[in-house]
Amino acid sequence: MDSPMVPRKAPRPLDGDLYTDATVFEQEMERIFSRMWVCGGRLEELDEPGRFVTREIGGESVIAVRTAAGDGLAAFFNVCRHRGSRVVDECAGRARVFQCPYHAWTYGLDGRLVGAPHMGNDFDAGRAGLVPVRIDAMDGFFFLSLAADGPPLAEVAADLPDMSRFTLDRLVRGDRHEYEAQANWKILCENYNECYHCAVVHPELNRVSDYRNGGNLEVGRYYVGGPMTLNDGCNTMSATGRSNRPDLPAIEVTDRTSVQYYHVYPNLLISLHRDYVVTHTLWPIEAGRTRVVCEWLFDPEVAAAPDFDPSDAVDFWHLVNRQDWEVCALTQLGVASRGYRPTTYEGSEACLQIFDGWYLDQMGL
Ligand code: FES
Ligand SMILES: [Fe+2]
Known part of the structure; x- marks a missing residue:
């Protein structure tokens, strides 16, 4: 049987630089916000196919979207696979596809590249989809995780009261x-x-x-x-x-x-x-x-x-x-x-x- 968890208690209020230092802030984005499941908001914001939001997590812009299937969710780094432009500049909206504003590479709601002007037959579009971010739902919320190999959201759910x-x-x-x-x-x-x-x-x-x-x-x-x-x-x-x-x-x-x-x-x-x-x-x-x-x-x-x-x-x-x-x-x-x-x-x-x-x-x- 697992022994009961004994939480660590900080012995005194935290040092000042932990609240003010830009380097500490970057470390937090890396060690906490890039590793954990971060609550993105309510699923209500992604209630229909094509409805999307963008969120800033761990210094990254992430797109979260209800995919065309209706019951699916997907999330991606908001970064074009051509030369890196931000693809979506809005906080929320409804889309049929995501089209990069720079050279019009176009991605399906599932992140696959579905259009890339003049790229020719040699170009392997199958390898140029948006880079996925993990997304999962719990209690009517959606959560996002930048950690591709982190624990499932179910581990968090099982721990909560x-x-x-x-x-x-x-x-x-x-x-x-x-x-x-x-x-x-x-x-x-x-x-x-x-x-x-x-x-x-x-x-x-x-x-x-x-x-x-x-x-x-x-x-x-x-x-x-x-x-x-x-x-x-x-x-x-x-x-x-x-x-x-x-x-x-x-x-x-x-x-x-x-x-x-x-x-x-x-x-x-x-x-x-x-x-x-x-x-x-x-x-x-x-x-x-x-x-x-x-x-x-x-x-x-x-x-x-x-x-x-x-x-x-x-x-x-x-x-x-x-x-x-x-x-x-x-x-x-x-x-x-x-x-x-x-x-x-x-x-x-x-x-x-x-x-x-x-x-x-x-x-x-
Ligand atoms: S950077 Fe997106 S299409 Fe060129
Ligand atoms: Fe208060």
């Missing part, structure tokens, strides 16, 4: 906000992984879920997280702490009085409420800047109702998000200082310590 009662694979997006935080991606992760700051930074949140109400820590190879209990009389996270939205169909009694928060390494933050789910995906731009995509997911029947109104959930987390990015930006300024001499974690920052420990392991530090 059971979230099946939230029926993630069938939820639909009710809203989406995109932000650019002036902070290193790890500062955003660390911030998500503790609520020590909540009474100060999020008075609205603290009225609904007291910062001292953290439950048991849960940890695996690919995640860290745990529940927070809602305050008396509250049944969801919103300005009033209450919503009339029905429960997601399979949730349990304890889910009515708590919210589960998980950080799935490296870039997915998932917050599970009894009646909706919030996800953040983090997209490091450079050491001190991170793009964040926040999405609100709902039961499809609830979202299809004519009077569907997600604004209570959206307004609440949109406010919390901006409050968070502000203190994260202040922290980014501090960690860049010669005067940055961090002391220690507070007792409720165990998730954060485990994330930092995981990070040090990945970086070989």
